[in-house]
Amino acid sequence: MQDNLLAEFFKPGVELADLPTLFPLLRAREALNAFITLFRGGDDEVLVRLMILREIGARADAPRWSPQELRATFAYVDPTKLNTVLHRLRENELLVWDNDEAVYQISSAGRIALAAISTLLGFSEDEDAELGFITSQVAAGQAVGKVSVETLQHLLGRLNELQSEFEQAVLSASEFVIRAAQKKLGSVWRWVEKGTEIIRAITADEELDGATHRVAQAIGQAQSRMLRMTAVFQRTLNSIQSQRVHLGESGLTSTDIAAWLRKQPVDRLSPLTAGVVHAHPEPIFVTESEMLDVAEYELLEREREKHREAVIPAAQEAPTTGRVEAERLIFAESFRDGLGDIAASTPLADVVLGDNYALTAYRMSLLALLNDPESQALSGPVADIARLPLKLNIAGELAQVCRNGVAALSVGDVEPR
Known part of the structure; x- marks a missing residue:
C-alpha cells in the first residue's frame, strides 16, 4: 500500500528503484520510519513523543522499562495520553516489547533517531548551529571511516553561503553591517578551524574516491577564502574610519550619532526631524531626453534594423606574418x-x-x-x-x-x- 501511494507522485511507467535520488531513501526506509513516527502530526504531539522517548533512552544503566516504571516516571502525563504515545512508539517499532519479561526497550532505529536528535539539540543554542552540526557530522564520518559526499556537499554549501554573505557586507560599505558580519565570522571561526583539520585528514586518505576528494578540496578552498575575510573586514573598517566626521571637540563622531539613532524607536525619531529637512528631492525617472531616445529607436532604428542587410566580405587568405x-x-x-x-x-x-x-x-x-x-x-x-x-x-x-x-x-x- 505504501508503494502504491508513493507511485502516485510520479508519472506512469517510472520505476521507483531506478531513481538515483529516491533509491537511497527507499533503502533506508526502516531508519527513516523512526523519524516519520516521531514527527508526524501536530507540534504538541511531536514534542510529547520526543520527551517520552528521550527520557526512556536517557536511562543507560537500566535500559529496560516495565509498564509500572513508565507510569511512575511519567506521572505528570495524562495516563490515557501516555498509553497512546507508548502504543504508537511500539506499533512503529521505536519501542520493542518483550513478552517474556513484560518490559519495554528502545529499538535500534529508535537509538539512531535519538542520537541524531541529541546531536542536533546540542547545537541548537549556537549562533551558527548549522555549520557546527554539519562539521560534527563530517568529523564523525571521518573518525569511523565513513565520509559521506552528501554531508561534505552540505558543508561546502554552507561555507559558500557565508562567504557570499560576508562579501555582500563588504560591498554595502556600512560599518554596522560589516561589524555584524565580523562578529558572525568570529562565532563560526572555531568551526572553520576544526573543519580545516578534518578536511586535511580526509584529503590525506589515499583510498578516498575521486568525487569525495574533489568536494573535500573545494571545502578547503572555501575555508581559505573565509579565513582571509578577517583582513578584508579590517581594511574596510579602517577605510570607513578615515572618513568619519568629528563633531567639534565633543569627542563624538558621525558613527556615534548613527549608532544612537539606530537604537531609537520610530516615535522618538519623528520629532527629531521637525524643522531639519526643509525640502526633499523629487526624482524624475522619465525625462524628455530619455523619451525622445526611446521614441527615435522604436520609430526609426527598429525599422532600419529590419531592412538592414548584413553582408559578410569574401574570405581572403591571411598574409604570412614572416x-x-x-x-x-x-x-x-x-x-x-x-x-x-x-x-x-x-x-x-x-x-x-x-x-x-x-x-x-x-x-x-x-x-x-x-x-x-x-x-x-x-x-x-x-x-x-x-x-x-x-x-x-x-x-x-x-x-x-x-x-x-x-x-x-x-x-x-x-x-x-
Whole structure:
C-alpha cells in the first residue's frame, strides 16, 4: 500500500528503484520510519513523543522499562495520553516489547533517531548551529571511516553561503553591517578551524574516491577564502574610519550619532526631524531626453534594423606574418639608404612619396623617428634612420599631391643637421 501511494507522485511507467535520488531513501526506509513516527502530526504531539522517548533512552544503566516504571516516571502525563504515545512508539517499532519479561526497550532505529536528535539539540543554542552540526557530522564520518559526499556537499554549501554573505557586507560599505558580519565570522571561526583539520585528514586518505576528494578540496578552498575575510573586514573598517566626521571637540563622531539613532524607536525619531529637512528631492525617472531616445529607436532604428542587410566580405587568405615583416624590413632598409644620400634641403614629398599610399605612410612614420633617443638605442634599420644626421621640418599646411594614391601631404622638408 505504501508503494502504491508513493507511485502516485510520479508519472506512469517510472520505476521507483531506478531513481538515483529516491533509491537511497527507499533503502533506508526502516531508519527513516523512526523519524516519520516521531514527527508526524501536530507540534504538541511531536514534542510529547520526543520527551517520552528521550527520557526512556536517557536511562543507560537500566535500559529496560516495565509498564509500572513508565507510569511512575511519567506521572505528570495524562495516563490515557501516555498509553497512546507508548502504543504508537511500539506499533512503529521505536519501542520493542518483550513478552517474556513484560518490559519495554528502545529499538535500534529508535537509538539512531535519538542520537541524531541529541546531536542536533546540542547545537541548537549556537549562533551558527548549522555549520557546527554539519562539521560534527563530517568529523564523525571521518573518525569511523565513513565520509559521506552528501554531508561534505552540505558543508561546502554552507561555507559558500557565508562567504557570499560576508562579501555582500563588504560591498554595502556600512560599518554596522560589516561589524555584524565580523562578529558572525568570529562565532563560526572555531568551526572553520576544526573543519580545516578534518578536511586535511580526509584529503590525506589515499583510498578516498575521486568525487569525495574533489568536494573535500573545494571545502578547503572555501575555508581559505573565509579565513582571509578577517583582513578584508579590517581594511574596510579602517577605510570607513578615515572618513568619519568629528563633531567639534565633543569627542563624538558621525558613527556615534548613527549608532544612537539606530537604537531609537520610530516615535522618538519623528520629532527629531521637525524643522531639519526643509525640502526633499523629487526624482524624475522619465525625462524628455530619455523619451525622445526611446521614441527615435522604436520609430526609426527598429525599422532600419529590419531592412538592414548584413553582408559578410569574401574570405581572403591571411598574409604570412614572416613575409610581411620581411617586406617591411626591406622597405625600411631601402628608405634608410635613400635618406643617406640627402646632402641638401629636400621637399618632404620627394623624400616619402612611394608607389602607393601604404608605402608613403610607412615612410612617413619612419621619418618621424629622426633624432628620437629611444629609437636610437635600438638596433636595425629603424635605429639607423633615427641616428641619421638629418632634421625634419613640417608646417601646418597641406600640399596637393594627387598621385600614387596620395591626395595631399604636409608641407615640409628634410635637411642635414
